[in-house]
Amino acid sequence: MVPAIRLRGLVKHFAEVAAVDGIDLDIADGEFFSMLGPSGSGKTTVLRLIAGFETATAGTVELGGTDVTAAAPFERDVHTVFQDYALFPHMSVLDNVAYGLRVRGTGRTERRARAQEALETVRLGGFGTRRPHQLSGGQRQRVALARAIVLRPRVLLLDEPLGALDLKLREQMQVELKQLQRDLGITFVFVTHDQEEALTLSDRIAVFDTGRVRQLGTPQEIYEQPTSAYVAGFVGTTNLLDADTSERLLGVRAEHALRPERLRLTPADHAPARPDEVRLPAVVVERIYLGTGNRVHLRTDDGLDLVALEQATGSLDEADHRGEHVTVRFARADVVRLNTDGES
Structure with missing residues (x-):
């Protein structure tokens, strides 16, 4: 089966620094895949290379078997959800969700219907007329997710989307995010530095360090069978x-x-x-x-x-x-x- 994402020999240099240093990864269609590591480990740069926000120094990015290494972000069947939500404060929640469809030229009736459907999916069906400032942090996060899924991308990229939430709300959103991914069947690629979050959400995890993948496996494999002192020490507490x-x-x-x-x-x-x-x-x-x-x-x-x-x-x-x-x-x-x- 063709993977949703295939990375081969992926390298990204910033001046003399190798932020990404030869990544090979296959991410399956419909998988919840997490890239876990500390700040500066290269995980976010890999996400940006998949999205097309950065240009690879070397290597290839394939989406659904198609080489998109040189393609612009809008030419890739992916959507990115950021930590800061990036909602338009002057627009209603419904208009925020429908904005991407509007840019694509979708008719008003269809885009409003699809936006309302997306809001229903994230359990915000009655919030369409509100403005972002009238919502809680968790509700704004769900609006950002609705704005992403309304475009029906093949891959959803999430760049530490729960990092700004308090602990209780973050735990609640973890459950909702996993349920949403299962319901939609979309490939989720999730970037986080939170080990517990990665273990809770993921089908598989890639543990990053200095631009490389130190271990790839299921949450249980990563936790129970770490292959290096780095992974053992970073993922949970260990002796x-x-x-x-x-x-x-x-x-x-x-x-x-x-x-x-x-x-x-x-x-x-x-x-x-x-x-x-x-x-x-x-x-x-x-x-x-x-x-x-x-x-x-x-x-x-x-x-x-x-x-x-x-x-x-x-x-x-x-x-x-x-x-x-x-x-x-x-x-x-x-x-x-x-x-x-x-x-x-």
Whole structure:
């Protein structure tokens, strides 16, 4: 099957800086695909190259099997939703949504009907006569989405569209965005620096660093099986075990990662470890209440710093556990070996 987007050898230089350094990606038709990385990692530049807002230094961009590398933005069957919404303040919500159709020369009756349908899709059917300043942040975001989907693009590009929203509204919009994508069947390409957001929304994730893709996979693969210390450390919290520590604990000289929720804390004991587990005596350095549980910072007797995640038990425990001696236990199968070269 022809992918919705195919990038081959994509490079973008700004002066002497390689913002994008040889990206090869296939994004399937109807996929919710996220590009995740910190500021300056190249993810937004890739989005702009797909949209046609930037010209590639080298490589190709294909949409639906057609090479559009040299095509202008309006010649590409994509639409972009930005973080700042970019709504026209002097226009009604309905006119904002219909604006792209108006530019394309669609008749007034059809464009208003399609704009109203798009507003219904994002659950704003009764808001067409309002102005943007009369809407909440979440409602303005939905108007921006309606303005994009009314054009029925093959690909919708979203450049950190939820970044300006508060936490509760952002979580609500994540659910709505995923449902909208499933209902429409449009390919979504979502740029974010928020790891939880990418894990929540995506069918697949590309983790970016310095203009390259460090790992590509499903959310579960990215989180459970990181291939490098960079990915393990960027996506969620992790305990990184260097080669010396790994050799001492596991008998294997290689870097490993261990997620905090895989650690179990029990009262201090000197029972021998089973063959399939590791046990370490440790002291509680800090215990931080998170609401859903506790993040526990530990130091083992031989000086290794670890972080464990305790799930909430439902009982109120306000005791200060700092200095408490415990036994840290984890299964050998929960330790993930990392690539020494850091590449996927």
